[in-house]
Amino acid sequence: MAKIRNIIIIILITVAVGAAVVVYFYLNMIPEVDPTVGGNTTGNLYNGGYFCEMDGKVYFRNNYDNGCMYSMNVDETDIKPVTTMNVYFISGNGNYLYFYMDSQHLSLSTSGIGTTVKYYGVYQCRLDGTKQKCLYRGRTAAQAMCGNYIYFQVKDANGGSLLKIKNDKTNLTTISDEYIDPCGFCDGKIYFTGVTKDHNLYMMDxxxxxxxxxxxxxxxxxxxYHDGYIYYMDAVDxxxxxxxxxxxxxxxxxxxxxxxCFNLNDQYIFYSVAESLTPALHVMTLDGSSDVAVHQGIFFNISLTSQYVYYTPAKDNTRMYHMPIDGSQPPSLFNPME
Structure with missing residues (x-):
């Protein structure tokens, strides 16, 4: 009987361990996503990827904490830190976030031996900041989540190139020897400006x-790209x-x-004017009508969520302003540390 009992115990332990292993791999598995879906809007990514809205949450670069990533509800409540290093080009899909992270600037709350270790490159983490993984170590630039891949720029002595890597850290591939900006991703296509030979409009499928x-x-x-149109800045004009x-x-x-710089949603275009007697942030409808200056000054990094527009002053990128998209309140400082 004792022998049978021991066998049963061994079987139960084996089953339990096997189940635990299956659960572990399931929880840590990177799921396949729709290859036509991006991880942020093109306009937000062109403006540095400071803000990314996903499933009722906003993940953003907090200029008041050395550019570390924070999260909050779309109404700006429940603000929490996500990373202790500064980030750019935030994207997300499912249970994961993707971004460029650099330890050159650390959270004000960070101290200890970890501050001497240098981290930089294309990173992935859970929505709460856990399970951080470096997908590509290097001084990269613009990046965008395009389906199951992260497309990103790498600068080199010859100008630079465009690479991609799958979200499970496999299939690292050089796409082009041109320094192509991947931020214009929409519905499986990247719209971009030529770099080396010309500055024409191209599409990558x-x-x-x-x-x-x-x-x-x-x-x-x-x-x-938006609803059959390409919106762009004409360098010739x-x-x-x-x-x-x-x-x-x-x-x-x-x-x-x-x-x-500019950004847009389904109704409005927000853009910044500097070369004028009255530099300001403007807003207008998609056809260029109803143009209104909403905040005097020179501003950059225009980011949009479903409820707010965010932007930074040209001479002080440690600050940030915000205003409801519908203009129901005037512009004011946005300080998530208060």
């Missing part, structure tokens, strides 16, 4: 072997904001001012 096709000639910068209808290639001029 990430679902078809990253095949590249030219869309239009010109000096077309920061292209954002003093960086005025324009939009091109892809079905007809018809171009409309949206501003008479030089634009420093």
């Amino acid at each position: 990430t679902l078809n072997g990253d095949k590249i096709t030219k869309i239009a000639d010109g000096y077309i910068f920061y292209p954002i 003093n960086y005025h904001l324009k939009r091109m209808e892809l079905s007809t290639m018809k171009v409309e001029k949206l501003t008479n001012n030089r634009v420093e």
Whole structure:
């Protein structure tokens, strides 16, 4: 009987250990995602990827804590730290966040021997900041989550290149020897500006072997695809904001001012004007009408969530302003440390 009891105990222990192993691998498995889905909006990524909204939460770079990542509800409640190092180009999908992280700037609450270790590169973590993993170690630049891959720029002596790596840290691939900006991802396609030979508008099909096709000639910068149009800054025309209808290639001029940066959602375009007697943050509808200056000054890093627009002053990037998208309140300082 004792022998049978021991065998039963061994079997139960084996089953329990096996189940624990299965649960562990399931919880740590990186699930496959829709290859046409990105991890942030193009406009947010062009503005440094400071803010990323996902499933009712906002993950953001906190300028008041050396650029470390924090999370909060979309109404700016329940603010919590996520990383102890500064981040850029935040994206997310499912239970994971992706970003560039650098230990050059640490959280004000960080101390000890860990502060002497240098970390930098393309990182992944859980939504609460745990399970941090470096997918690619290096001084990278712009990056975007494109389906199951992170596309990112790597600077080198020849200018730079575009690489990609799968979200499970496999399949590291050099896509192009050009320093292509991957932030213009939408529905499986990356819209980008030529770098080496010209500054035309191109499209990279990430679902078809990253095949590249030219869309239009010109000096077309920061292209954002939205509802059949490409919105962009025209370098030939003093960086005025324009939009091109892809079905007809018809171009409309949206501003008479030089634009420093811009972002958009389904209703509005927010853009910054510096070269003017009255530099300001402006907002207008998608066709360029109802243009209004909402905050005087020179601003950058315009980021949008479903409820707020965030932006930083040009001469002090440790501060940040915010304003409801609908204009129901005037601009004010956004300090998540208060």
